[in-house]
Amino acid sequence: MESLLTVTSGLVTAVSLVAASAAFADDADLIKSAESAAPAAVSAGATIYAADASGAMRTLREGTNGFWCMPDNPATPGPDPMCGDANSMEWAMAWIGKTEPPKGKVGFMYMLAGGTDASNTDPYATAPSEGNNWVQTGPHVMVVNAMDVMAGYPEDAAPDTSRPYVMWAGTPYAHLMIPVE
Numbered sequence: 001m002e003s004l005l006t007v008t009s010g011l012v013t014a015v016s017l018v019a020a021s022a023a024f025a026d027d028a029d030l031i032k033s034a035e036s037a038a039p040a041a042v043s044a045g046a047t048i049y050a051a052d053a054s055g056a057m058r059t060l061r062e063g064t065n066g067f068w069c070m071p072d073n074p075a076t077p078g079p080d081p082m083c084g085d086a087n088s089m090e091w092a093m094a095w096i097g098k099t100e101p102p103k104g105k106v107g108f109m110y111m112l113a114g115g116t117d118a119s120n121t122d123p124y125a126t127a128p129s130e131g132n133n134w135v136q137t138g139p140h141v142m143v144v145n146a147m148d149v150m151a152g153y154p155e156d157a158a159p160d161t162s163r164p165y166v167m168w169a170g171t172p173y174a175h176l177m178i179p180v181e
Contacts, residue, residue: 027060033071038083038110042067046083078116078136084109091144095123095173101145109142112180121157123173137161137177144175
């Protein structure tokens with residue numbers, strides 16, 4: 001991560017200290033949001049990532065346990081911080097990049113603060129449309145990149161989110177949503 005402090009001839013400028021203090025306060029809030037996605041035993045040691053204003057990812061905190069977390073996306077209508085293992089990050093980066101997810105790498109993700117999506121059928125929907133209302137899911141975990149385990153679970157456009165169901169069925173990003181409450 002780039003340094004938040006500007007160093008000129010070995011001295012930190014007063015302006016940089018003010019900017020860094022504001023950034024650390026914002027980063028602390030982002031880290032707190034990200035950590036709310038998983039049990040403390042997972043999130044406390046996770047690497048924390050957040051998107052900057054341009055959408056590029058930046059590291060807020062390096063982790064020690066192989067998990068990652070991201071804070072709530074303020075563009076969605078409800079809280080949706082998430083945490084996952086390394087395989088789920090590969091899956092998520094494939095989804096974001098609109099590329100094929102890696103084969104044979106099952107991933108596990110937490111969204112214990114719940115989540116919202118514009119569609120249960122379209123991974124790239126950005127707003128509700130006819131037949132694709134916002135899906136609001138309470139606290140849940142997800143199994144991603146595991147097509148074999150999803151057989152028999154509902155694939156409805158408007159799922160019963162109190163029971164396990166498949167999100168984005170029929171796409172390479174289909175995954176099993178499992179409520180935990």
